[in-house]
Amino acid sequence: MKRVVILGVSGSIGMQTVDVIEQHRDQFTIVAYSVGHNIERLHELLKRWPIKEVAVAKENDAIDLALRYPDVNFYFGNEGLCHLATLAQADIVVNALVGFRGLKPTLAAIKANKHLALANKESLVAGGELVKEALRASKGILYPIDSEHSAIFQCLQGNQTSEVERLIITASGGSFRDRTREQLKNVSVEEALAHPNWKMGGRITIDSATMMNKGFEVIEAHYLFDLPYEKIDTIIHPQSIVHSFVEYRDHAVMAQLGTADMRIPIQYALTYPHRETMKQDNRLDLAALKELTFREMDFKRFPLLALAYEVGKRKGNMGAVLNGADEEAVRLFLNHEITFLEIEAAVKKAVDEVPYIASPTLAQLEQSDALARAIVRAYKKGANV
Ligand SMILES: NC(=O)C1=CN([C@@H]2O[C@H](COP(=O)(O)OP(=O)(O)OC[C@H]3O[C@@H](n4cnc5c(N)ncnc54)[C@H](OP(=O)(O)O)[C@@H]3O)[C@@H](O)[C@H]2O)C=CC1
Ligand SMILES: CC(=O)[C@@H](O)[C@H](O)COP(=O)(O)O
Numbered sequence: 001m002k003r004v005v006i007l008g009v010s011g012s013i014g015m016q017t018v019d020v021i022e023q024h025r026d027q028f029t030i031v032a033y034s035v036g037h038n039i040e041r042l043h044e045l046l047k048r049w050p051i052k053e054v055a056v057a058k059e060n061d062a063i064d065l066a067l068r069y070p071d072v073n074f075y076f077g078n079e080g081l082c083h084l085a086t087l088a089q090a091d092i093v094v095n096a097l098v099g100f101r102g103l104k105p106t107l108a109a110i111k112a113n114k115h116l117a118l119a120n121k122e123s124l125v126a127g128g129e130l131v132k133e134a135l136r137a138s139k140g141i142l143y144p145i146d147s148e149h150s151a152i153f154q155c156l157q158g159n160q161t162s163e164v165e166r167l168i169i170t171a172s173g174g175s176f177r178d179r180t181r182e183q184l185k186n187v188s189v190e191e192a193l194a195h196p197n198w199k200m201g202g203r204i205t206i207d208s209a210t211m212m213n214k215g216f217e218v219i220e221a222h223y224l225f226d227l228p229y230e231k232i233d234t235i236i237h238p239q240s241i242v243h244s245f246v247e248y249r250d251h252a253v254m255a256q257l258g259t260a261d262m263r264i265p266i267q268y269a270l271t272y273p274h275r276e277t278m279k280q281d282n283r284l285d286l287a288a289l290k291e292l293t294f295r296e297m298d299f300k301r302f303p304l305l306a307l308a309y310e311v312g313k314r315k316g317n318m319g320a321v322l323n324g325a326d327e328e329a330v331r332l333f334l335n336h337e338i339t340f341l342e343i344e345a346a347v348k349k350a351v352d353e354v355p356y357i358a359s360p361t362l363a364q365l366e367q368s369d370a371l372a373r374a375i376v377r378a379y380k381k382g383a384n385v
């Protein structure tokens, strides 16, 4: 029986992880989970899957909950997340947190020699070098959950990374893929949140519409598969059925296909190297689909993707700056405080202004993240930091 901790259980990936585990109760059990602020969902979860170790975002919530559930241990904040990530009774940690806050629990889980099923791409975007360093010094193993990276991981099985000529990461194009930049000026939050294929949390859905998500995925692929940026391409594939391609030096191209259902990569990360029966009816029906289409990426239309390649190549603290700035800009957009196109401008400003650090410590990454956010907030007010 594998014992699983789910960080961010109340979110889109977290709840789908619970679904997957419920399909395989003979193989997996959940020993701990965390929510952020969604305490209603926590009450439901404690009925559906009672456990003894829970982390929440706020100390006050932990105190109130401890009164209501005297048999459960409640933790809070970053320390609470890191405590769950290192629990002695856990074999696998699923990191389904959103944002930079995922980095510390990722590092903690690896240092505690856990198997880490990673959805939190921000860990690698902001702290890829530190994550790799931690993996080298530990028995911990990282399994990708992100659909494109799971696809690449699957296409690499039985092959050598040294024989890969390039990765081709597919991008749906997001909510506005058929609009010109001129047409993006007045788009609403509601329109931006309407992803054509995937039902996901708010931040990643907006990142998909700006193509920042694909930029993050390029950096994520660089760290997961140890390939230079010159070997990582992207292509627009509106149907999100081919989750990515690997082209080998003999020009054979492998692809992984499936319906747009994250339970498939989540389950593979948990059951690797085995494939288990999927009980949900999410089978791919190619004849019903009729066609799969592809078109060249347009870096002028999606400048944040071009910026991500630059940032990825510069390394140092720049990934933390890119992510921190984007996290703050998306938050402001979702709060109706800046426009959709101002996300790009604010992120670019932070990347231009935060001083470069070549080999940052974790503390320096945290400072870079904070400074990037401050620059984005100042951008909103038309001020300087
Ligand atoms: N959704 C998807 O299909 C995919 C997601 N990913 C990646 O997976 C990660 C999760 O995405 P997704 O599930 O969509 O995001 P959601 O927004 O749906 O969920 C995020 C989770 O993080 C928790 N959280 C938020 N703020 C805090 C906080 N301050 N302290 C503690 N926990 C907090 C939330 O808790 P609460 O809601 O209780 O506040 C929730 O459990 C992201 O890195 C995303 O890029 C990758 C591929 C696909
Ligand atoms: C499901 C998943 O992995 C997301 O990261 C998805 O890829 C977002 O779709 P885009 O291709 O629109 O960014």
Ligand SMILES: [Mn+2]
Binding pocket: 146, 147, 148, 217
């Ligand atoms: Mn993805």
